[in-house]
Amino acid sequence: MSTYLLFGGTGNVGRRVVARLTWAGAAVRATSRHPRTAGLPAGVEVVTPDLDAPGALDGVGAAFLMWPFHSAEPARPLVGALKRHARRVVFMTGGDARPGVAPERQPTAVARWHAALEHLIERSGIEWTILSPSTFMANPPPAVSTAVLGITGAPATPLSAWAAEHAADFGGEPR
Numbered sequence: 001m002s003t004y005l006l007f008g009g010t011g012n013v014g015r016r017v018v019a020r021l022t023w024a025g026a027a028v029r030a031t032s033r034h035p036r037t038a039g040l041p042a043g044v045e046v047v048t049p050d051l052d053a054p055g056a057l058d059g060v061g062a063a064f065l066m067w068p069f070h071s072a073e074p075a076r077p078l079v080g081a082l083k084r085h086a087r088r089v090v091f092m093t094g095g096d097a098r099p100g101v102a103p104e105r106q107p108t109a110v111a112r113w114h115a116a117l118e119h120l121i122e123r124s125g126i127e128w129t130i131l132s133p134s135t136f137m138a139n140p141p142p143a144v145s146t147a148v149l150g151i152t153g154a155p156a157t158p159l160s161a162w163a164a165e166h167a168a169d170f171g172g173e174p175r
């Protein structure tokens with residue numbers, strides 16, 4: 001049985017994907033910077049996010065990725081390594097990456113590095129699925145509004161005006 005690799009297995013979405021896969025009896029390896037306190041289900045192999053470590057991708061047949069880094073630089077070796085192991089990659093991209101727009105022409109730094117990763121994955125030869133959520137209902141609206149007001153001087157768009165989604169829509173809940 002091949003292993004499912006969850007990069008960001010303790011996140012809003014990753015944790016739900018882990019739960020769903022373990023419920024289905026799959027072998028799961030999930031990353032966390034804090035493996036001892038990750039709080040993932042028994043049987044999940046919790047590893048640090050160092051996917052360059054020897055054996056980190058051994059047995060991996062499919063991977064779920066999200067991108068917490070402020071650069072697309074680490075993506076090239078990661079996608080290259082996945083190509084040698086995995087048949088399929090699911091990537092949860094950032095909501096502001098515009099489809100069909102080249103990475104360097106994306107409007108923000110976040111969109112640029114998410115789009116760069118999308119490009120790498122799409123051209124890798126691995127089977128891929130790219131999920132592009134808008135904003136999660138799990139996000140704290142008051143904190144976001146305060147931050148936006150502080151940075152821009154203008155009030156944030158009310159969350160109710162967005163197509164807010166729930167992390168469970170993307171992770172799937174065990175039934």
Ligand SMILES: NC(=O)c1ccc[n+]([C@@H]2O[C@H](COP(=O)([O-])OP(=O)(O)OC[C@H]3O[C@@H](n4cnc5c(N)ncnc54)[C@H](OP(=O)(O)O)[C@@H]3O)[C@@H](O)[C@H]2O)c1
Nearest residue numbers: 008009010011012013032033049066067068095134135136
């Ligand atoms: N939230 C939204 O509204 C929204 C909207 C559109 C797109 N997205 C995208 O969806 C993805 C998943 O969102 P989410 O809400 O599930 O994420 P999240 O809850 O913020 O989870 C972050 C995950 O990344 C890991 N992580 C954080 N910093 C890391 C680092 N420096 N190195 C390695 N791992 C690190 C965390 O693991 P540990 O802390 O255990 O190490 C955790 O598993 C994000 O990449 C985001 O771009 C989110």
